[in-house]
Amino acid sequence: MLIELKDVRKKYRRDKIEIPVLDGVSMSVSEGDFLALMGPSGSGKSTLLNLLAGIDQPSSGSITIGGTTISGLSERALANWRARHVGFIFQLYNLIPVLTAFENVELPLLLTNLSKKQRRDHVMTALDIVSLSDRAGHYPRQLSGGQEQRVAIARAIVTDPTLLLADEPTGDLDAKSGDEVLTLLQRLNHEFRKTIIMVTHDPHAAGRASHVYHLEKGTFVAA
Amino acid sequence: MKFLILILKSARRSKRRTVLTIMSVALAVFLFAALRAVLDGFNAATEGSSSTRIVTIRSTSLIFAMPTSHANGIRNTAGVQDLTWANWFGGIYKDPQNFFAQFAIEPESYLRMYPEIILPPDQKQAFLDDRTGCIVGEGLANRFGWKIGDRIVLQVGIPTYGTQDFDFTIRGIYKPGGSAVDNQSMMFNWKYADERSIEKGQVGWYVVKIDSPDHAPQISAAIDQQFANTPYETKTDTEKQFQSSFASMFGNLNLLLGSIALAVVVSTLFVAANTMAMSVRERTTEIAVMRTLGFPSGWIFFFIAGEGLLISIVGGVLGALLAWAIVDGEKLGISGGFAPVFAVSPVNAAVGVGISAIIGVIAGTIPAAMASRLKIVDALRRVA
Numbered sequence: 200m201l202i203e204l205k206d207v208r209k210k211y212r213r214d215k216i217e218i219p220v221l222d223g224v225s226m227s228v229s230e231g232d233f234l235a236l237m238g239p240s241g242s243g244k245s246t247l248l249n250l251l252a253g254i255d256q257p258s259s260g261s262i263t264i265g266g267t268t269i270s271g272l273s274e275r276a277l278a279n280w281r282a283r284h285v286g287f288i289f290q291l292y293n294l295i296p297v298l299t300a301f302e303n304v305e306l307p308l309l310l311t312n313l314s315k316k317q318r319r320d321h322v323m324t325a326l327d328i329v330s331l332s333d334r335a336g337h338y339p340r341q342l343s344g345g346q347e348q349r350v351a352i353a354r355a356i357v358t359d360p361t362l363l364l365a366d367e368p369t370g371d372l373d374a375k376s377g378d379e380v381l382t383l384l385q386r387l388n389h390e391f392r393k394t395i396i397m398v399t400h401d402p403h404a405a406g407r408a409s410h411v412y413h414l415e416k417g418t419f420v421a422a
Numbered sequence: 423m424k425f426l427i428l429i430l431k432s433a434r435r436s437k438r439r440t441v442l443t444i445m446s447v448a449l450a451v452f453l454f455a456a457l458r459a460v461l462d463g464f465n466a467a468t469e470g471s472s473s474t475r476i477v478t479i480r481s482t483s484l485i486f487a488m489p490t491s492h493a494n495g496i497r498n499t500a501g502v503q504d505l506t507w508a509n510w511f512g513g514i515y516k517d518p519q520n521f522f523a524q525f526a527i528e529p530e531s532y533l534r535m536y537p538e539i540i541l542p543p544d545q546k547q548a549f550l551d552d553r554t555g556c557i558v559g560e561g562l563a564n565r566f567g568w569k570i571g572d573r574i575v576l577q578v579g580i581p582t583y584g585t586q587d588f589d590f591t592i593r594g595i596y597k598p599g600g601s602a603v604d605n606q607s608m609m610f611n612w613k614y615a616d617e618r619s620i621e622k623g624q625v626g627w628y629v630v631k632i633d634s635p636d637h638a639p640q641i642s643a644a645i646d647q648q649f650a651n652t653p654y655e656t657k658t659d660t661e662k663q664f665q666s667s668f669a670s671m672f673g674n675l676n677l678l679l680g681s682i683a684l685a686v687v688v689s690t691l692f693v694a695a696n697t698m699a700m701s702v703r704e705r706t707t708e709i710a711v712m713r714t715l716g717f718p719s720g721w722i723f724f725f726i727a728g729e730g731l732l733i734s735i736v737g738g739v740l741g742a743l744l745a746w747a748i749v750d751g752e753k754l755g756i757s758g759g760f761a762p763v764f765a766v767s768p769v770n771a772a773v774g775v776g777i778s779a780i781i782g783v784i785a786g787t788i789p790a791a792m793a794s795r796l797k798i799v800d801a802l803r804r805v806a
Contacts, residue, residue, distance in 0.1 A: 254714055254798040275718055282716025289802075293711045297431045307715045309424050354715075 201361065201394055202228035202251065207260035207270075209246055209417075220246045222417035223260070233388040233395045235408035242414040244398045245366060251396060252285050252364050253277045265361050282310045286355030288365035292347040294339040300326065300350045301335040307358045325353035328391075329383060345376025352383060356393070363387065365397040369404050381407045425721075429728045436701070440733055443697045447737025447781060448744065450690035451774040455745035455766045457679040458773070463764025464665075464675060471602050471661035473635035475535065476642055478628040479664075481655040487624035488654045495648045496628055501641040504631035506531035509624070511615060513576030513588060515566075522562055523607040524576065526615035535629050538599040539609075545570065545594030553614050555593035559605030563595045570595060584618045602661070629661070687777055694785035698730045702789040709793050710801030723794035730786020731779060738778020742771035 209221040220243045228234055236244040249255040250262055253269045254277075262270045269280060294303045304325050308318045326332040329349040339347055348368060355363055365384065369377030385407050387393040397408060405411045413420050433440050478496060480486040487509070497505050511524035529550050533539055541549070541557060549555045558568060568574065569592070576588045590610055598605045616622055632641050642658035649656045702709070709722055750765040 249799050252714065254802075278713070278716050278718045280716075281714065285716075287714050289711070293707060295708050295711070297435050302431075306712070309428070310716050315424075 200227045201230040201232075201265055202226070203261075203263040205261045205263075207247075207250065207257045207262060209243070209250065209255070210258045220417055221250075221257070224414075224418065225260075226412070226419065228394065228396065230394055231388070231392045233385070233407070233409045234397065235405035235411045236396060236398045236414060237400070237402070237405050237411060238414035243417040244414045247414065248364050248366055248396065248398050251362070252287055253281050282307060283358065284361040286358065286360040286363045288348070288351055288355050288363065288368045290367040290370040292339070292344070292351045292371075294347055294350055294354075296339050298338075299335065300331060300337050300339070300342065300353075303339070303350055304353045304357050306354060311358070321357050322353075325357040326350075328356065328387075329353045343376070344372050345379055348372060348376070348380050349383065352380070352387075356387065356391075361394065363393050363395045365395065367398055367400065369399070369401060377401075377404070425725070425728075429725060429732055432705075432725065432729050433733055435705075439697060439701070443694055443733050444737040444740065446690050446693045447734050447778050448741035450686045450781070451738045451741030451778050452745045452749075453686045454683045454777060455742055455770045455774040456749040457683045458770045459745070459749050459764045459766045461675060461679050462767065462770065471665050473638070473660065473662070474632055475661040476630045476632055476638055476645075476658055477661055477664040478630060478645055478656045478658040479626075481646070481657040484627065487621075487626055488628075488656065490623040490625055492625070492628065492649065492654065492656070496630055496645055499641060499644050499648070501633045501637045501644075502630055503633055504531065504535060505628060506535045507612065507625040507628045508532060508609075509612060509615060509626040510580075511576070511583070511610075512579035513583075514579050515574065515576055520566075522565075523604075525607060525609045526612040527609045528612050529609075532609070532629075535631060536603060538603040540597040540599045541594045545596075549593040552591060552593055553611050554588075554590055556590040556608055556610035557594040557596050558592055558608045560595050560597055561605035562608060563592075565606075568592055568595075582620050582624075583615060584620065586618065588614070588618070630658075635660075687781065691781050691785055694730065694734060694781055695788060698726070698785050698789040699792070701729075702726060702793045705793075706796065706801045709796055710798045713796070713798045714802075719794040722796075723790045726790035726793045727783065727786040730789070731782035734778045734782025734785065735775065738775040738781075741778070742766075742774045745774065746771050 204224055204226045207221055207224045208219070211218045211220060220241075222243075224243075224247060236247060238244045246255065250257055250270075251264070253272070257270050260270065261268055265284060267280060267284075269277060272280060294300075295306065298306070301322055304322045305318055308321055311318075313321065323332055323335070326335055329352050331346060331349050331353065334342060334346060334350075339350070342350065348371075352368075355365075363384075368384070369380050372380060381404055384395055384397065388395050388409075395408075397404070399405050478488075478492070480488055490507070493505060493507065496502060506528050508528070509526040511526050513524050514520070515522070533541065533546065539557075545557070549557050556574075563569070572592045574590050574592065576590065578585060578587065590608075596605070612625075616624070630641070630645070632638060638660050642660075645658045646656050712722060713719065745766045
């Protein structure tokens, strides 16, 4: 198994009140899976994604990804682990506006020891996969929403991560652009054997995944 | 290098804000360097003073004159080796804005007293031979394009010299040989001024050469003692004290100018810090995204602090260059006489840039710490 979650709980504190968000979640994900996480707002699906990405820590339980138990890592070690193993796709793309598409995709590679030429080759390969190599010099404001999301996907895959995590990747796109992004994710899954976990509200988007998990009030429920 | 490009791109995010911040830092450094230059000018004039020269003025104030009859008494004081005198003339060359210092001097003894006034022998002789001749500093000559043989006319500025204009012929252009002498003054024969003076035989101050710096207090006391309880009581000080007391006529310059410089630097620090904090607040999502991509918090700190430092240093270099190019008492025509020769020295410019770096570090540190401590999930949730 690539991912193992054991009895993961997450509580947030608001003032003096504890709010349970995940309530003993356990799951296993095989390498090469394309998983959709569905559920109503507040069900805990984004929290689960954040825990898998290593940008948040569980209150209890363990998360093991690729043999590393990330729930026990320090912040510094987690940052290092994220850089090597996780590609994250945001709903609002979150490209850096002052950087070109090329520079945005290159950003994660700045953390590696690759030479300038090697970085360039990697970036152009990633942009080629998302069919945007001709837009390398464009700034985010010069791209459509769909193109921005494809650049964000290129940024997520440029380091060849173990795991791709997508938080409502089509949530801010029109139907056509959303469809293109989903097709791209499917291609990354089928062609490049990328393990993908995608949070979505959209049943049509979830239909592209190989498995669909439903969360409600912090626990998995049958579909 | 790859990170410097990131910092540069970030600094260009809001060009107007960056330019305004750079300008505020540049202005602070400019003012700092300019104020320091003026202070250094006063200090250099004081430090360059001779320790074997003492100056006698009226005990009431420098602006009141004394009779030439004092010269004999001073000359006969034990320990006195030489003596000369001078008056402030205060004439106007064409327009009051063309201010420069003019001194009516006793030529032979004055040039003997001040070997720092470097004049070729033929020019010196021509000056001594011409009652209406004058010598001018090379800076002053450059300022007005004067050359030897030129005739200049000064209107009377102080009523004691009558109402008739004074004609002069430039007989020499001197170079200063030390900071006790500037190159922005004009000197002419005291007799020429005295013969037109309403009250004859008046001297502004005596300059006395003494046998040893160690005897300065005793000789000064002896001179002043001679004229005690007369209508023209005197006050004698070393040339250094004389320079210092002149500077102190403007108040405590070190404190005054130092306070202004400090206030400017501190207010600029607040401006820069606020700008950086604003910039970081606007970039909360981007910082969270970079952290998600794996950038460690230390690097985020480095990016933000580096950006503050870069903006500040650019402003500092700009301000120092502007100060170096503009702040020059001679070029501006405000040096000369008792006003010191001043210009921005490389040291002052470097200190100005150093201060800009300190502003940058302090202004960038707090926002950088804020950014590096940002919790990724909270930052992403803030915009989601």
